[in-house]
Amino acid sequence: MSFAFEVRGGRPLRGEIVPQGAKNEALQVISAVLLTPEKVTISNIPDILDVNLLIALLEEMGVKTERIDRHTCVFQAADIDFDYLQSDAFRSKSGRLRGSVMLAGPLLGRFGNAFIPKPGGDKIGRRRLDTHLTGFEKLGARFSYDKNSSFFELRAGKGLTGTYMLLDEPSVTGTANLIMAAVLAKGTTTLYNAACEPYVQQLCHMLNAMGADIRGISSNLLTINGVRSLGGCSHRILPDMIEVGSFIGLAAMTQGEITIKNAGISQLGMIPDKFRMLGIELEYRGDDIHIPAQPDYEIQQFLDGSILTISDHPWPGLTPDLLSIMLVVAVQAKGSVLIHQKMFESRLFFVDKLLDMGAQIILCDPHRAAVIGLNRSHPLRGITMSSPDIRAGVALLIAALSAEGESLIQNIEQIDRGYQYIDERLRQLGADIRRV
Template sequence: MGSFRVNGGIKLKGEIIPQGAKNEALQILCAVLLTSEKITISKIPNIVDVNKLIELLSDMGVKVTKEGPETYTFQADEVNLDFMATEEYLKKASALRGSVMLLGPLLARFGTGKLSKPGGDKIGRRRMDTHFTGFQKLGAKFNYDAKNEIFHIDGKNLKGCYMLLDEASVTGTANIVMAAVMAEGTTTVYNAACEPYLQQLCDMLNRMGAKISGVGSNLLTIEGVKKLGGTTHKMLPDMIEIGSFIGLAAMTQSEILIKDCQIPRLGIIPDTFRRMGIQLEFRGDDIFVPAQKHYEIETFIDGSILTVADAIWPGFTPDLLSIILVTATQAKGTILVHQKMFESRLFFVDKLIEMGAQIILCDPHRATVIGLDRKTDLRGIRMTSPDIRAGVALLIAALSASGTSIIDNIEQIDRGYQNIDDRLRALGAEIERIS
């Protein structure tokens, strides 16, 4: 296992470019299975989860060509379906949460799919009922081998239908849309997720010849087509990285310019950080965060404590709540962070408390943070990254703390953040990767 050694308390300065969006990449890469023609994708992030999925596609027979540092061409004209029956496939797929989105394209084009229970972050229950209920409504037959934790799906005669999703799951919606694009007839999906990454997927599929309307809303209509063709696609910048860099700048009193942010696609993320007292300046499509010694959390109009909670788009993304929480530790004021979707995602706060933060963990879903207003520095400690987002929150805390911190299990951070240590060093951070 690798670790980061971080010397904190250093003000950073410079420009940083967000990587391509991890959560979009996992959907878009699975979609290459929908056609035998070439698909060229640019701004693919060089991170563990994405690289694992590219390797898995290659093992399945997809021809993968690296055209540049962030650009790949994929051609799925000789997919080996027999590979899905091997232990190697099941093992590799189980190591990657995003592998579940292989099922929709496999059902649409080949009428069959098989998958072991996907892994990913240990952040509580992440049920997949929405995926499989949607497949069943399209006419697929579903079987779960509970002993071996293997899903078997037969979808040789998918037919369009109306469905109301039990939750607006992003990956569930993506999977159902990819299964429905070549189903017979018309599929209507209500309570669909409408995140920018899902909009990107739908736009790409439409360029490939799909007929999807209602993109950007929670009501999608999909007219099935017989065949899809090739296309080119460029990923959005990762909104979670952008939010992480805003929090990093505030915590370390740094002046940072975040480049090429696609600001109109960030939703309420900038305004949420502004409510925490963080100054942001839009310069074209860049976000400039000036160095601030103090930032003060707003209250609600009636004077009550500000609550930041996650919600389906266009609400606040759950992936940034860890960043909001850590950034609040040095703000002036108090905030309640309410993580509704996952019951284990706030447990990393014990490390922040050990560093000197004033946090009350109310229950698995809620934490109250009383900001220190820089009257006391956080102190460096040794800690372990439990998941991608908590890991980066702890990294931000370490960069702002006095003294040296060691962060173990940084493989979790590498799953979602591209060469993060190199990019932080370019801003002046003292961070090194150690064994």
């Protein structure tokens, strides 16, 4: 059965909301439980499709799980079923989830054998595995590819051995996978040009709590001294920075007044400043972010008077996951902005729906869109549309909540993959949204 969101927009949203645990961190740290036979307790787990699918996958692999509640789980990977890893069931289920690629690093590091499916998940462009596979090879693994099943098999018969690597790109999942493979390798592994997003930092802190020896955390130069074994630990996932950014955009577009509780401000990097560049007022109250009601907001210009460009960049630059949200927010701003999505060549292809709603956007090419703000000269109009990926889906939802009339958003499984109970939580802010 498929569901859609029926949204009647035009209501200013007001109230308090708490961000869920970070999806991207959850996929990494939950994969890391495979590195030890001891119990690992993880809290603040987001109750979303992608994460629940990964937990179900681990259970079918033989990992024992105890759900203390919907957001806390105890994992124990004492006995792994390698026959299941070669089954059609594993290929089918893991192929639906991009995050399943991160099972390879811990399996290879601990057992010397792993499998990687062809990447699944969002339809936002190519998702290369080169960084993962090249790095595994440098650690001493060999891989083969089955064209019929679109599956990679990796083997490290003599175990992995630490080495120096200069990564060809600061891939977040690639860095995480190589860290998890290297913590049990013989000798020292050095990763240069490593991703240093808060998700990766959290993974490193968790692994060190398990007994790993990782140095240089928060930098792009990691030194990993291999250890013989890892033990259990307890770990709490950070608030999801993408949800925080989504709620900032939601408040601005609906002319609402929202307080984001326990936002994890110290881990947000330049995200708040980028929203301020769009003219949105933010106020810090401890670890909460208050967005006051604004009748309008004006996009800043560069100091020489030229049009503002907002682009994604590896951390500590702006995460690409928020560009879709910022593009939508700019639609009702005063002024113009160029949104430059560098990493994924299909992520801006949802702007046709915004054009149908009355937005003024020029899609320059697959990576760039120029937004001419309406300055609330007229509201967007509700339409029927479909969600192509997680972030575009929420961007369209924000547009629908600010629009005049009724919108129908189809393919909301994409939204559910990344945002827990989003319709229930928005109703608590005053949104008129139904799951139909």
